[in-house]
Amino acid sequence: MVDKRRSVVLADVDSMYVSAERIFNVGLNRRPVVVLSNNDGCVVARSKEAKALEIGMGEPWFKVRTRPSCRDVVALSSNYELYGDFSSRLATLCGQLAPRVEPYSIDECFLEFPAGEALDAAVCARERSARWLGLPVTVGIGRTKTLAKIATNHAKDSGIGVFSIDALSRAERAELLASIPVGEVWGIGGRLSARLAAHGVTTAKALADLDPGWVRRAYTIVVERTVRELQGVSCIPLTEQPAPRRSIMHCRHLGQPATKQDEVAAAASAFAQAVSAKLRRLDLAVPAVTVMLSTGGFGTGPPHHAQATQGFPVPLNAAGQLATTAARLARGAWRPGHRYKRVGVLASDLVQARRAQSLWPDDPRHDKLAAVLDTITARHGRDLAGYGRSGIRGPSGWDWRMRQEMRTPRFTTRWDELPVVS
Incomplete structure (x- = not known):
């Protein structure tokens, strides 16, 4: 109905x-x-x-x-x-x-x-x-x-x-749905549209005309919901509150390939600090961190993909601890003779920071330093300060930051890039 x-x-x-x-x-x-x-x-x-x-x-x-x-x-x-x-x-x-x-x-x-x-x-x-x-x-x-x-x-x-x-009238709506390929319906991708085509379903109208019970048996409950939605029955409610974050990843292609151990460590440390900022903003903590290195699919050198993970006795979110851990993991995953184009830091299985408890309280200086860094970077940007050299410049002049040679100013979020009317 x-x-x-x-x-x-x-x-x-x-x-x-x-x-x-x-x-x-x-x-x-x-x-x-x-x-x-x-x-x-x-x-x-x-x-x-x-x-x-x-x-x-x-x-x-x-x-x-x-x-x-x-x-x-x-x-x-x-x-x-x-x-x-x-x-x-x-x-x-x-x-x-x-x-x-x-x-x-x-x-x-x-x-x-x-x-x-x-x-x-x-x-x-x-x-x-x-x-x-x-x-x-x-x-x-x-x-x-x-x-x-x-x-x-x-x-x-x-x-x-x-x-x-x-x-639209019923006839006009049927005509509109008949003009839409089934693969363009929200939630129906290329693989599903190929399966549906085998049953003669090639348009949104043909999909809407199917029996929802048969669709659930032949496909999945997700496709059944789509059919019912096309029939005017709401099955996908509005979500006013986003689902709790289960993971946060900061992964980038480097502006210059990293060939040295110190270079991958600097990039991983900087990315871990970005992850820390997100964790603290959302009041989350992480029980383990993973660092990933990849040479990518381009270039003439041998391909290499590696990752390393370390858990913590108690979930944490302080930038210094995450940066130090990420740098150490990156150094361990690095192998000589490779040109790494991609570095990523993954924080998974996130928990609420206030629920993270330990029999051995952590050094409070970590949180104090992280709070100071949060204040500085929020006001002046991430490039002004950081742990080690990751927040300022790379080792020996090497710059891991993305190439953004044609980026316009961040007019609405940076005081020093506000538009000026003359």
């Missing part, structure tokens, strides 16, 4: 990364713009003008920039602090409009309204986002999260700002 008492609204920022960049540089408007991945490697975001040039998601930038048709494309390094800040602002804006909000990803928010209020609220969310944040938002409305996803995608494809699938 279709629930007519509520509607789900999905606010989706159009080309989030590019749109955030255009807020502070109007010269990028109506120009083909791409945002690149770590170390300026591959395309991870495209403006609609860049999509029109057939620039694919994940394409290496060194190949794209050599095409004659892409001569005027503007490439920018990823500015994750800026994008994350605007994502938080969007979630705050949505929270002022709706009684229930679920930030789903960096560029999407689900909202829930009484059915009669959804359309007006969707229009308001779109207008406020453009006026208050400068972000262009497309909004879809449906009885369920899956239908809201379909509505949002249709609104983007058709160029309309707000679209309600609930406003």
Whole structure:
């Protein structure tokens, strides 16, 4: 039975990364713009003008920039602090409009309204986002999260700002679902769509017409939920509180390959300090830490992948202890003759810090030093201070930090990078 008492609204920022960049540089408007991945490697975001040039998601930038048709494309390094800040602002804006909000990803928010209020609220969310944040938002409305996803995608494809699938007649909705390949339905990927095609299910409409009980027996309860959602029965509720974090990983491609033991140790130490900052911000502690080294899949040297783990007598989150441990593990995993391109630090099986107890209390100086470091880095950035040389510079001038030669300023999160109006 279709629930007519509520509607789900999905606010989706159009080309989030590019749109955030255009807020502070109007010269990028109506120009083909791409945002690149770590170390300026591959395309991870495209403006609609860049999509029109057939620039694919994940394409290496060194190949794209050599095409004659892409001569005027503007490439920018990823500015994750800026994008994350605007994502938080969007979630705050949505929270002022709706009684229930679920930030789903960096560029999407689900909202829930009484059915009669959804359309007006969707229009308001779109207008406020453009006026208050400068972000262009497309909004879809449906009885369920899956239908809201379909509505949002249709609104983007058709160029309309707000679209309600609930406003369609039964025949119009069937026609819309019949035009959508089953692989484009939220929760149905390439592998599942191939299995469904073997049963003659190639469109969203064909999926919606299936018997949910048969789907559960033939596939999984997850696919059954998708079928019921397409039929208008809500099976995926909004999650207002995120699930407890079970792990935190800080993993990066290095700006320069690491060949020396001190180099991998410095990178691992710096990444462990970043993990510590997240743990302390979330009031979490970790009982064990893992360090991973990899040469990656490129280069002419022999491949090598290694990892090492160490547990602690009591879960901890102090930067100094984690940094020292990570550096020692990296030194042990390092092998001569390799060019390491990727280093990662993983904190898993996280627990609440206040629940971590020990018969032998830890040295309180660790927490005091970590608190001082948190204060310094929050105010002045991570590059100003750190344990050993990891927070300032690498050994012998070697720099592990990512290449971000085309990164714009972090206008909204760094005092020294605030925009100046002259």
